Amino acid sequence: MLAALSSSGNSWGTSSIARDAEEIAKIVIFVRERRPNGKVVIMGHSTGCQDCMQYLTGTGADKRPFVDGAILQAPVSDREAIEADLPRAFVQEANQLALKMCREKKDMDMMPFRFTSALFGRTAVTARRWVDIASPGPDHSGADDFFSSDFDEVRLRESFGKLPGKTPVLILFSGEEENVSKELDKEALVKRWTGVANDAGAIIDEQNGGVVPGASHNLNGNPESVVQDLVGRVLAFVGRLDKGDFAQSTAGARI
Numbered sequence: 481m482l483a484a485l486s487s488s489g490n491s492w493g494t495s496s497i498a499r500d501a502e503e504i505a506k507i508v509i510f511v512r513e514r515r516p517n518g519k520v521v522i523m524g525h526s527t528g529c530q531d532c533m534q535y536l537t538g539t540g541a542d543k544r545p546f547v548d549g550a551i552l553q554a555p556v557s558d559r560e561a562i563e564a565d566l567p568r569a570f571v572q573e574a575n576q577l578a579l580k581m582c583r584e585k586k587d588m589d590m591m592p593f594r595f596t597s598a599l600f601g602r603t604a605v606t607a608r609r610w611v612d613i614a615s616p617g618p619d620h621s622g623a624d625d626f627f628s629s630d631f632d633e634v635r636l637r638e639s640f641g642k643l644p645g646k647t648p649v650l651i652l653f654s655g656e657e658e659n660v661s662k663e664l665d666k667e668a669l670v671k672r673w674t675g676v677a678n679d680a681g682a683i684i685d686e687q688n689g690g691v692v693p694g695a696s697h698n699l700n701g702n703p704e705s706v707v708q709d710l711v712g713r714v715l716a717f718v719g720r721l722d723k724g725d726f727a728q729s730t731a732g733a734r735i
Contacts, residue, residue, distance in 0.1 A: 483507050483510075485500050485531075486503060487499065490602075490603040492527060492609075493600060493605035494588070494606050494609065495609070496623065497530045497533075497534040497538070497612070497623055497624055498539070500535075501534040501535040502540075504522060504531065505544045505545055508522075519548040519721055519722065520545075520547045521549040521550065521551065521718060521721065522547050522549075522551070523551035523553060524550075524551070524553065525553045525698070526553075526555075526556065526697065526698070527558075527624070528553075529553065529555035529626070529627070530555075530626055530627075532550045533626045533639060534623075535547070535550075536642075536643055536644055536647060537639055537642040537643060541642075546647070547647055548648075548721055549649070549650070549718070550649045551650045551652065551714060551717065552650070553652045553710070554652070554657065554698065555626070555627045555651065555653065556657060556697070557625065557626075557627045557629065557659075558613035558614065558622075559613065559615040560628055560629065560660065560661070561660070562599065562614050564659075564660075564661060565598070566598060566599070570595075571614070573595075574591065574614070575611075575614055575616035576616075577592075577595070578607040578614065579611060579616060579617075581607035582608060586607060587606065587607050587608035587611075588606050588608060589607055590604045590606055590607075591605050591607055612624045612625075613625075629660070629661075629664055629669050636672065636676040640673045640676045640677040641676050641677065641679070641680040643677050643682035644682065645681040647682075648684070648717075648720075649677070649684050649689075650684075650685045650689045650713070650717040651670055651674070651690070652692050652710060652714075653670050653691045653692065654695040655691045655692050655693045655694055655695050656695060656696050657696070657697055658697050659697055666691045670689070670690055670691060674686060683726055685717050685720065687720075688714075688716045688717045688720070689713070689717075692706070692710050693706070694706040694709075695709075
């Protein structure tokens with residue numbers, strides 16, 4: 481079966497992870513109806529990781545169809561990437577304009593290309609989408625802001641701390657991720673996410689997850705050994721699901 485979200489390709493700039501989550505739910509229902517005895521795993525890359533988190537922890541998550549597992553491949557903070565790639569004054573100007581447009585109920589109008597083209601080329605980005613990814617303001621409440629490295633544990637409990645205990649999660653952070661600071665301790669960041677999730681009764685596959693050495697954000701141009709390392713981790717995670725390896729761990733977890 482082939483299916484595409486309405487946000488696929490250049491359309492992501494006019495969509496939202498909330499809409500993505502609802503469309504994923506429809507796909508899960510479709511698959512379940514045709515393969516009632518099979519398992520369903522959702523895997524997100526980049527923005528797809530935000531989609532997975534929204535599906536599992538966002539508003540209405542308890543009403544969405546159950547998935548047997550979730551994989552986050554290359555989860556990164558859009559806000560931190562934007563702040564690293566663009567001059568501070570430029571980002572502040574774009575943020576203020578986007579917030580103003582949202583206040584004036586022009587949230588679905590497009591941001592000027594002079595603000596978006598440097599990062600997104602000719603992809604149109606609405607004011608609401610900009611606010612979602614740039615997450616301006618002291619509380620950083622943008623809808624897509626799950627993976628920023630400056631969040632404390634209180635904030636992480638609102639995301640990783642809400643992962644459902646019946647859905648094991650595999651985190652694959654790229655070792656040579658281009659969209660994070662070179663000073664970022666990737667292993668420590670993934671460990672923090674894992675700790676918060678485990679404390680809340682969620683299940684993180686630490687056996688196969690973690691930082692993937694040598695992997696870039698999308699693995700383009702990476703050696704075959706790096707690609708196979710990531711593929712092997714995914715297959716091993718799915719294999720553990722198929723064998724029921726997580727059943728004992730999830731027995732007492734939060735549902």
